Amino acid sequence: MKTTKRRLLIGSAAATMMASTFAKVAIAKLPLARGGDPASDKALVRMIRVMFPHKRFGDGPYQRTADAVLAAAGKTPADRVAFSAALHDLQASGFTELDDKAALAKLKSIEDTAFFKLVKGTTVTTLYDDPEVWGLLGYEGPSFDKGGYVKRGFNDLTWLPEPRIEEYAGAGQ
Amino acid sequence: MKQIAKDEKAVVIIGSGAGGGTLAYELTKAGIACVLLEAGAYLKNEDYHNNEWEAFKQMAWLDARTTSGSWRIAKDFPTLPAWIVKAVGGTTTHWSGATPRFKDYEFKARTTYGDVAGATLLDWPITLEDLAPYYDKAEIAMGSTHRHGRPALPANNNYKVFANGAERVGYKLYATGPYATNAEPYDGRPASIQDGFNFQGDKSKAKWSTLVREIPRALETELLDLRPESHVVRITHDASGKVDTVVYADKSGALHEQAAHIVCVAGNSIETARLLLLSESNRFPKGLANSSDQVGRNYMRHLTGSVYARFDKPVHMFRGETMAGIIADEAAHKPDRGFVGGYYMETLSLGPSFLAAFAEPGGWGPEFAEIMDAYDRTAGMWIVGEDMPQATNRVTLSETVRDQWGLAAPNVHFDDHKNDVAMRNYAYDHAQKLYKAVGAIDSHRTPPYPSTHNLGTCRMSAKAEDGVVDRWGRAHDVPNLFVSDGSVMTTGAAANPTLTIVALAIRQAEYIAGELKKGTL
Ligand SMILES: Cc1cc2nc3c(=O)[nH]c(=O)nc-3n(C[C@H](O)[C@H](O)[C@H](O)COP(=O)(O)OP(=O)(O)OC[C@H]3O[C@@H](n4cnc5c(N)ncnc54)[C@H](O)[C@@H]3O)c2cc1C
Numbered sequence: 001m002k003t004t005k006r007r008l009l010i011g012s013a014a015a016t017m018m019a020s021t022f023a024k025v026a027i028a029k030l031p032l033a034r035g036g037d038p039a040s041d042k043a044l045v046r047m048i049r050v051m052f053p054h055k056r057f058g059d060g061p062y063q064r065t066a067d068a069v070l071a072a073a074g075k076t077p078a079d080r081v082a083f084s085a086a087l088h089d090l091q092a093s094g095f096t097e098l099d100d101k102a103a104l105a106k107l108k109s110i111e112d113t114a115f116f117k118l119v120k121g122t123t124v125t126t127l128y129d130d131p132e133v134w135g136l137l138g139y140e141g142p143s144f145d146k147g148g149y150v151k152r153g154f155n156d157l158t159w160l161p162e163p164r165i166e167e168y169a170g171a172g173q
Numbered sequence: 174m175k176q177i178a179k180d181e182k183a184v185v186i187i188g189s190g191a192g193g194g195t196l197a198y199e200l201t202k203a204g205i206a207c208v209l210l211e212a213g214a215y216l217k218n219e220d221y222h223n224n225e226w227e228a229f230k231q232m233a234w235l236d237a238r239t240t241s242g243s244w245r246i247a248k249d250f251p252t253l254p255a256w257i258v259k260a261v262g263g264t265t266t267h268w269s270g271a272t273p274r275f276k277d278y279e280f281k282a283r284t285t286y287g288d289v290a291g292a293t294l295l296d297w298p299i300t301l302e303d304l305a306p307y308y309d310k311a312e313i314a315m316g317s318t319h320r321h322g323r324p325a326l327p328a329n330n331n332y333k334v335f336a337n338g339a340e341r342v343g344y345k346l347y348a349t350g351p352y353a354t355n356a357e358p359y360d361g362r363p364a365s366i367q368d369g370f371n372f373q374g375d376k377s378k379a380k381w382s383t384l385v386r387e388i389p390r391a392l393e394t395e396l397l398d399l400r401p402e403s404h405v406v407r408i409t410h411d412a413s414g415k416v417d418t419v420v421y422a423d424k425s426g427a428l429h430e431q432a433a434h435i436v437c438v439a440g441n442s443i444e445t446a447r448l449l450l451l452s453e454s455n456r457f458p459k460g461l462a463n464s465s466d467q468v469g470r471n472y473m474r475h476l477t478g479s480v481y482a483r484f485d486k487p488v489h490m491f492r493g494e495t496m497a498g499i500i501a502d503e504a505a506h507k508p509d510r511g512f513v514g515g516y517y518m519e520t521l522s523l524g525p526s527f528l529a530a531f532a533e534p535g536g537w538g539p540e541f542a543e544i545m546d547a548y549d550r551t552a553g554m555w556i557v558g559e560d561m562p563q564a565t566n567r568v569t570l571s572e573t574v575r576d577q578w579g580l581a582a583p584n585v586h587f588d589d590h591k592n593d594v595a596m597r598n599y600a601y602d603h604a605q606k607l608y609k610a611v612g613a614i615d616s617h618r619t620p621p622y623p624s625t626h627n628l629g630t631c632r633m634s635a636k637a638e639d640g641v642v643d644r645w646g647r648a649h650d651v652p653n654l655f656v657s658d659g660s661v662m663t664t665g666a667a668a669n670p671t672l673t674i675v676a677l678a679i680r681q682a683e684y685i686a687g688e689l690k691k692g693t694l
Contacts, residue, residue: 051537054546104538111537120537128529128545129226138549139491139525142223144376148366149492154329159486160611163336165325167348 040084043091044069048123050103054136061130068126069119086115175206177398182434183208184685185419187405187448190263191674192658193439194383194391195314199682201396205689208431209388209397210421212404212440213260218385221374225526228373232267234259237582238443239571244587245620249534254585255474256623257441261401262384264441264625265671267372269496270353270380271519272317272672274308277301278506279514279559279666285506286513291590292561293471297663298635298644307676315381315675316359318350318497325349326356329367329493331520334484334552338607339500339518346501353381353672354494360386367493369522403429406580408436408452408461408654416461416654422578435653435685435694438631439678442472442660446568446630447583449641462631462648467641469568471632472585473665474624476558478597479521481532482608482616483547490522490552498554503603504667512595515667516558518604523553532619544617552608556600557626559667561590568630626670631660645684646677653694657681 044066045059073083095106110116127133134141143149177183184200186193189211197209213234222228233256240247240254258264278285280301283294312320319325326349328336339347354375357364365379378385391397402424411417416436421429438445446469452461460468498520505515523531525548532544544551566588570581589597601618608616634640637649646661648654659674666673688694 052545053539053542056546108538120535124529124537125226125526129526134525137525137545138487138489140489141524142370143368143492144223144366144370148368148377149329150365150367152492153489154367154369154493155327155333157330157333157488160333160337163328163333163340164347165328165332165336165349167319167350168345170345 039091040087041066043087043096044119046096046103047090047107047119048127050100050107051120052123052127053100056136057133061127061133064130065123065127069122072122073118083115083118086113174392175395175398177206177208179430180432182417182432183398184435184437185210185431185433186437186439186657187419188212188263188439188441188444188658189261189383189388189399190258190439190441190658191265191383191671192678193437194262194265194387195675195678196437196439196657196682197397198383198387198391199679200686201391201394203682203686204396205686206396207391207398209391209399210403210405210419210431211261211399211401213258213401215261215399215401216266216374218374218376218378221370221376223368223370223373223376225373225524228267232258232260232374237574237576239574239582239584240586241584242566242587244589245534246587246623250623253623254587255441255443255627256625257627261388261399262382265382266384267374268382268671269371270494271496271499271669272312272315272351272353273499273501273504273517273668275301275304275666275668275673276504279664282514282559282664289513289561289592291563292592293564294562295632295634295639295663298633304673304676304680307680308672310679311672311676312351314386314679315353315672316355317672318352318354318356319348320351323359324356326352326354326365326494326497329497330488331490331493331522331552332498334482334488334608334611335498335500335518335520335554338611339502341610342603342607344500344502344607346504348499349497350499352494352497352499354497355379365494369491369493369495371495372527404578405440405448406451406578408438408448410454410456410461410651414456414651416651426578435655437655437657437685439656439658441658442627442630443568443583443585445656445658445660446472447570449631450568450570451580457650462641462650462654464650465638465641467632467639469630470564470566471562471629472566472568472587472627473560473562473629473662474587474621475626475628475665476516476556476560476593476596476600477621477626478556478601479553479619479622480556480601480604480608480616481528481544481551481553481619482605482613483544484550484552484613487549488552489549490520491524495522496520496555503600510599512592512599514559514592514596516556516596516600517667517669518600518607519555519557521553521555531622532617534620554604556597556604557667557669558596558600559665560593562629562632562664563588563590626659626665628659628662628665628670631656632663633661634663646681655681655685
C-alpha cells in the first residue's frame with residue numbers, strides 16, 4: 001500500500017492523541033520492573049535490540065538489560081515520570097511495528113534525548129557484561145580458578161606462522 | 174608491624190604505588206623507619222575479581238574528579254579523567270607490565286626537538302647515564318623479561334597476529350617484552366599462567382607490583398608502619414618553611430596528625446599536585462612548594478589510542494598476558510613523519526564488558542554491534558607515545574565540586590597539542606596497515622581511554638622557576654619535601670612510565686639515605 005502524506009499526518013495525529021490519553025493513565029502506574037505492562041516492555045526490549053543488534057542473541061540478554069534500564073530509570077520520581085513519558089511517546093509512534101531499518105531511523109531521530117542516552121548508557125554496561133552474551137561472543141571469562149589459559153589455548157592460533165619472541169638481534173637497533 | 178608514634182618526627186611517604194612502595198622498601202632496607210600512608214584498603218591478590226566491572230568498582234580511584242578542555246574524555250567520561258587504583262600497591266596492582274626504558278635524547282627533549290610552538294619542553298636535569306644503573310636495579314627488582322637473564326614470555330594469540338603483521342610491514346624491533354611478569358618462577362613468585370587478567374589485579378602473583386614485592390619486604394624489616402585507608406588531606410610546615418606534619422583522614426573521616434622529619438609525596442600525578450595545592454598557607458599562598466606556579470601544570474598522559482582489527486579466523490586475544498608484545502620501530506624521533514618524538518605499539522585486549530564501554534564511547538547501532546560480534550576474531554593494540562607538555566594542561570582545584578571529605582576535587586584540563594594529533598593519526602594509520610598486512614577484514618580506531626599514565630604535574634627542573642623539584646625530586650622551595658612518583662617527569666618520553674618511576678624512586682631513596690646519614694637532611 002502506498003503511504004500518502006495525508007495518511008501519515010492522520011496517523012501521527014492519532015498517535016499523539018493516543019499518547020496523551022495513554023500518558024494520563026499509564027505513566028502513573030508504569031511498572032518499575034518488567035512484566036507490569038507488556039506493551040512497554042516489548043517496546044523497550046525492541047529498542048535495545050535495534051540499538052545493539054546481534055542476530056545470535058536470544059531475548060534473554062535483551063530482557064535482562066531492559067530490567068537494568070528500568071532500574072536505572074526509576075531512581076527518583078522525576079526520572080521515572082520522564083522515562084515513562086518518553087517510552088510512551090516511542091510506543092505511540094508505532095515503534096514496535098517498524099521494520100529494522102525504519103526502527104533504526106526512528107531511534108536516530110531521538111539519539112540526543114536524555115531518554116535515549118539513559119537506555120544506551122545502561123545497555124553498554126549491562127548487555128555485554130552478561131555471561132550468556134560472553135559465551136555467544138566467544139569470551140571465556142574468569143580464568144584463574146581454571147589455571148589460566150596456559151593450558152587452555154592461549155597460543156592455539158595456527159593460521160599464522162610462529163613469530164619470533166626474542167628481541168631483534170640484527171643491526172640498527 | 175612497627176608502630177611509629179604520631180609525635181615522633183618520621184620519614185612519611187604518601188601513596189604506596191610504583192613510587193611510594195619502592196621508596197618505602199628501599200629506605201627500610203637501608204635501616205630507615207618510615208610511615209607509609211595509603212588512601213586505599215589493603216587488598217590482597219586473593220581478593221581480586223576476574224571480572225572487569227567488579228574489579229573496577231573494587232580497585233579504581235573513584236573519588237570526585239572533574240574535567241575540562243577539548244579532549245574527548247571530558248565529553249565521554251567527564252568524572253573519570255584517569256583510570257588508576259586506590260589500594261595498597263597503587264596502580265601497580267593492575268598495570269599490564271610493559272617496561273621499556275626512556276632513550277637518551279628523551280631526557281633532552283627541548284634540545285632535541287627544538288622550540289615546538291605551544292609546548293613547554295624542557296631538558297631533564299638528569300641524563301640517561303645518571304639513571305642507567307637504577308634502570309638495571311629496577312629491571313632486576315621487577316623481573317623484566319629479556320633483561321638480566323630473564324627469559325621471554327611465549328607468544329600468545331594476540332601477539333602472533335601483531336608480530337606477523339609487524340614482520341610483513343617491515344618492522345624489526347618486535348618482541349614479547351620487556352615485560353615485568355615472570356615467564357618462569359623468579360624472586361619467590363610463580364610463572365605466568367596466562368590468565369588474561371591484568372587490569373583487574375593479578376591473582377597469581379606472577380606479575381610484579383609493590384603489593385607482592387616491595388611492601389611485604391618492607392614490612393619484614395620491621396621498620397615500616399603501613400597505614401591503609403589513611404587519606405592525606407594536608408601537609409603543614411613550620412616557621413622556617415620546612416614541612417613538619419602530615420594530616421590524614423581515616424576511613425571514618427576522623428583526622429590524625431603524624432609528625433614528619435621528611436615527607437615524600439607519591440599519590441600519582443593528579444593527587445600529588447592536588448595535595449600540594451590543598452596545602453596552601455600564608456607562606457605558600459599558591460600551594461606548597463609552588464612559588465614557581467608550576468604545580469599541576471604540564472600534565473601529560475601519553476599520546477595513546479588503540480586499534481582493534483577484525484579477522485575471519487579466531488584470535489581469542491583475551492587469553493594470555495595482555496601487553497606481552499611490543500614494537501619499537503616507531504619509537505625513534507624521526508621528524509620527517511610530521512611530528513617530534515616517537516611511539517610504541519603494544520598488544521592490548523579488553524573483555525567484552527570493557528570493549529563495549531571503551532571501543533567507541535557513545536557508539537551504538539549496527540556498526541557498533543559488528544565490532545562486538547567479532548569479539549573472538551579480534552586482535553588489539555595500544556599506541557603509546559610522547560605527548561607535548563603544555564602549561565595549560567593542568568590539574569587545579571575545583572571551585573564547586575568536593576570529594577567525600579569535603580575537599581576541593583581536582584579538575585583535569587587537557588587539550589591535545591597539534592603534535593599529539595599528528596602522531597596519533599600517523600600511528601592509527603600504521604597500526605591499521607599492520608593488521609591489513611596480515612589479513613584484517615576491517616579495523617577500528619579507538620580513542621584514548623581515561624588516562625592510565627599520569628605525568629608531569631611537579632616537574633623536575635634545573636632552575637627553580639621552571640619546575641617544582643630538583644634532580645633528586647626534592648622540592649625547590651622546601652628542603653625536606655620530596656616528590657616520588659611520575660609527576661616529576663620533565664617530559665614524558667614514548668615509553669610506558671613505571672620502570673622509570675621505580676628507577677627514580679630507587680635513586681631518590683639512595684640520596685635520602687645518604688643525606689640522612691650525613692645529617693644534612
Ligand atoms: C590499566 C593500566 C595499565 C597500565 N600498564 C602499564 C604498563 O604496561 N607499563 C607501565 O609502565 N605502566 C603501566 N601503567 C601505569 C602504572 O600503573 C603507573 O605508571 C604507576 O602505577 C604510577 O605510579 P605512582 O606511584 O605514580 O602512582 P600509583 O601507582 O597510582 O600509586 C599512588 C597511590 O597513592 C595513593 N594516594 C593518592 N592520593 C593519596 C592521598 N592523598 N593520601 C594517601 N594516599 C594517596 C593512591 O591510592 C595510590 O595507591 C598502567 C596503568 C593502568 C591503569
